Every structure is written in structure tokens, then in C-alpha cells.
Amino acid sequence: MKTSRRSFLNTTVKAGAAMAVVPGISFSQQSSVKIEVVNPRNRVPVSLIIDDSTTLVNMAYYGIPQFAEVFPENYKQNWRKLPHEIPDSFVREFGEWAIENGVKGKYSIVPYPACTGWVSRFIPGWTERELQNSLNLVREVILPNWDIHPEMISHTRVIDIKTGKPFPHATPEYMENWEWSQNKSADELGAYQAYALNILKEAGLPCEGITTPGGYAGRNQDNLALGTLQAVRDVYGAEIPHYFRDLYTEKDKSVAPQVRFPSGLDTDDPKCVVSILGCTGDWFGGWDGLVPGDVNKFITSDLQQGRMVEVIDSGEPAVMVCHWPGIYYNGEKVGFNILKQVVHRLNQKYDHLTWMKLAEISRYWAAKELTTIEADKKTIRLKAPFAANDFTIKVNGRVRKVKINNQIVLNQVSKKNEIKTNSFYSDNSESLLCFNLEKGVTEISV
Numbered sequence: 001m002k003t004s005r006r007s008f009l010n011t012t013v014k015a016g017a018a019m020a021v022v023p024g025i026s027f028s029q030q031s032s033v034k035i036e037v038v039n040p041r042n043r044v045p046v047s048l049i050i051d052d053s054t055t056l057v058n059m060a061y062y063g064i065p066q067f068a069e070v071f072p073e074n075y076k077q078n079w080r081k082l083p084h085e086i087p088d089s090f091v092r093e094f095g096e097w098a099i100e101n102g103v104k105g106k107y108s109i110v111p112y113p114a115c116t117g118w119v120s121r122f123i124p125g126w127t128e129r130e131l132q133n134s135l136n137l138v139r140e141v142i143l144p145n146w147d148i149h150p151e152m153i154s155h156t157r158v159i160d161i162k163t164g165k166p167f168p169h170a171t172p173e174y175m176e177n178w179e180w181s182q183n184k185s186a187d188e189l190g191a192y193q194a195y196a197l198n199i200l201k202e203a204g205l206p207c208e209g210i211t212t213p214g215g216y217a218g219r220n221q222d223n224l225a226l227g228t229l230q231a232v233r234d235v236y237g238a239e240i241p242h243y244f245r246d247l248y249t250e251k252d253k254s255v256a257p258q259v260r261f262p263s264g265l266d267t268d269d270p271k272c273v274v275s276i277l278g279c280t281g282d283w284f285g286g287w288d289g290l291v292p293g294d295v296n297k298f299i300t301s302d303l304q305q306g307r308m309v310e311v312i313d314s315g316e317p318a319v320m321v322c323h324w325p326g327i328y329y330n331g332e333k334v335g336f337n338i339l340k341q342v343v344h345r346l347n348q349k350y351d352h353l354t355w356m357k358l359a360e361i362s363r364y365w366a367a368k369e370l371t372t373i374e375a376d377k378k379t380i381r382l383k384a385p386f387a388a389n390d391f392t393i394k395v396n397g398r399v400r401k402v403k404i405n406n407q408i409v410l411n412q413v414s415k416k417n418e419i420k421t422n423s424f425y426s427d428n429s430e431s432l433l434c435f436n437l438e439k440g441v442t443e444i445s446v
Helices: 059-070 088-101 128-142 186-202 221-236 307-314 324-331 334-349 358-370
Strands: 020-022 035-038 044-051 105-108 146-149 209-211 242-247 258-263 271-278 318-323 353-355 372-375 379-384 388-396 423-426 430-437 440-445
Touching: 044 307, 044 324, 044 358, 059 324, 088 128, 088 334, 105 209, 128 146, 146 209, 186 209, 186 221, 209 221, 209 358, 221 242, 221 258, 221 271, 242 358, 258 358, 271 318, 271 358, 307 318, 307 334, 318 324, 318 334, 324 334, 358 388, 430 440
Parallel strands: 044 105, 044 318, 044 353, 105 146, 209 242, 242 271
Antiparallel strands: 020 372, 035 388, 258 271, 372 379, 379 440, 388 430, 423 430
16 A cells, blocks of 8 residues: 655745645744644654454464465464463453553454354353453453454454355455455445444444454555445444554655545535554564564664654654454463563653554544644634644744633643643744644634
């Protein structure tokens, strides 16, 4: 997939000139200003994507033999030695640690995990009470810091959504990870994804996005985006659907979110869908819980190198990617311990990070990309199709007083890293303004 992103213009506006419409905002008492919408609170977003998670079921144990039936030369792991369950005691340990340390991101709940059973109804091998307890635990310790995504329906065999049964063909054309999705229309993908979303809705879980398993729709990404936009809005009514499909580990590729297919921006029903990009491989414990990772790939012990350092220093969102079986690592918690080291080192090096869920990142980028702004000598006027918290703009030059809609006066702070909602920082070279952007028109007086 092409990794282009819309650049935010550094635009010069002459003082006293007519109102200028720009995809960013600025104001200064100088004769010209540079315009830039920056990261929320001028901090770099970080996040963690957890794939192959669900209630109770160890997806590696049940998934490997199904993959091996299709590609026997590629899947020779001794899956029988793996635990069939990732216990709720570990979910609680992980979730409580994440809450305590402010770690946020996305946590999959595969709706029909490897065709074992339905998370909204029953999963053979576990009692109904065990399933309900597992769902309640997700609500208690996962939902506070994590978005919930389906990872299609089964993550293994394609399901006939007319019957609810897997198609009887163990071939790439009938596996979710491979060929089935590559030639489907947006409506067909949307219907399939809506089926998965409805299972999570029946289970009482909220959702604003989807995760693709393996190579799902890798060669069909426009239809994937449109199908996601359609399905998530239809099932959940989410204003800004998002999805995770791709990750890039190359230095020369942007990993900024991609805001796709905006429409109706001047109406009461604006639309878009956001593609969230990961920036790391699974260097925790592998997708099967059999390949130990390496903390130094994320950030070295001297805090000077590693993929997270590269991306954070670029200012783009740094979204790590892992798999739940590798975090648990068959009870040895290898991936979990690596994650703890990564977070500790990031905290040692940086004081300007903000952990965010994928839906929060998506909302901010939609507002950042799609808000139009007019600026004259005394006023900045924003027209936003979507609201966004902690919306932050940078302008060159000093400002001394900032008021939002003639009601909210921003408080001045003395350091850049003290910026928070309804505050501003200013020195002789630049000013930062942070406020909650409302949907519709906002006027800033300076």
C-alpha cells in the first residue's frame, strides 16, 4: 500500500490581508505566520496493537493446525504442546498493569475464534459462566484503556454468513488470511465485517474499528476501507470508523494515520475512515508464542536507538504491534516482560509522550486533516466536521491572550510540556494553543 499522507501546509498569511482558507491554523502579530496543526498537547502519540486475542481461547493452539492444512510446509510448529487457553488470571494481570502504567491501544476479540465457538453465545470446552466471567473481565480491565476490534469472524476459515458455517474447502480461497478477500466488493467485505461486528455487539462490547487477519484484503484496500466505513457505521453508529491492516518498519516510510474517503464534510453527516499503521514487527513473543523477542529492537538500553526511537523522534504516532499468544508466551510471559521493559525505557527517555487508543488517534487525525481554517489579523476561524480533544496548533511569534468563542480564556503555561486542554505556551519564536475542538465553527481571538 502506498504510504502517502496529507502534509499540513506551512502557509504565509500577510497581516491585514483578506481571510485565507488553509488546512491548518495560525495567527501572529507579525507580518507573516507559519501554520501547523501539531500532535495533541504537542506530545507524540504512542499505542499498542494486540492481535489474536479473544476470550479464553489460545488462537495459536487452535489456529496452527488449520493453517497447516492449507500450507503444510509453512506451519510445522508442535501446536499440541501449546496451552489451549490463555487464562483470565493473565488478562487481569495484564489489564491492571496497563491501567496502572497508562498503556493504551487496541485489543482484539475474535468473535468465532478459530471456529471453536461464539463469544456471544458459548465456546465448547468452557462453561457459560466461564465465558461470561471472561467477558465481564474484558469490560472491567480492558475497556478502560483499549479499543475492542473483531479480527474478522474466525481468523482462520471463511464463514458462510448465510449459514454461519465455515465453507468446506481448506484452500487459500476460503481462508480469511489469504485469497478470499482479495476480489470482493466493498459491499461484500462490508457485509462480512458487519457479521463479525454484530457478534461483538451481541456480546455487549463496544467497537469503532476492525483488525484484519494476516493478508486479508491486502490487494483490495480501497474496498476494505469502504467496507469498514459502511459496516462500523451500520452496526455501531461510530462517527469515525478505523481499521488496522498494515505496518511498516522501514525508516523511509511514513506511519502517520491515513484519513480516507472523506465525504459530506459540509453536512450534518460527515464521513471518513482512518487507516492506522503499525511501526514495529512483533518483537515481543511472536504470533504463536514460540519465538522470543528482543527489547532492543524497540529501544536500546542506552536509549539511543531502536524503532520506537526512530518514529517518536520523527513526531509521528508510534504504534507497536504484538500478538496475544506471544505476550502470554505459554505462561512464561516473555512478551509481557519485554513490553514492561519497553515502557520503562520509553519513560526514562521521553517526557512528551501520550498513550492513546486507536479510536482517539483516528479522531484526532480526522480533525487534523479535514478541519478548514480562515485567519485574519485578529481572528482564527475553524470549521470542523469532527470534534477532537486536546487539539493543538503551533504559530510563529508570541501571543499574550487567547480566547475561544469569546467564552473560554486559555491559561498560559511556562513550559511546552505543561500544555494541556485550554492552555497556551508562548515565547518569542512560537506559540502553542491547546483546546477541545468542537464540531462546527470555532473562533479564536488573540
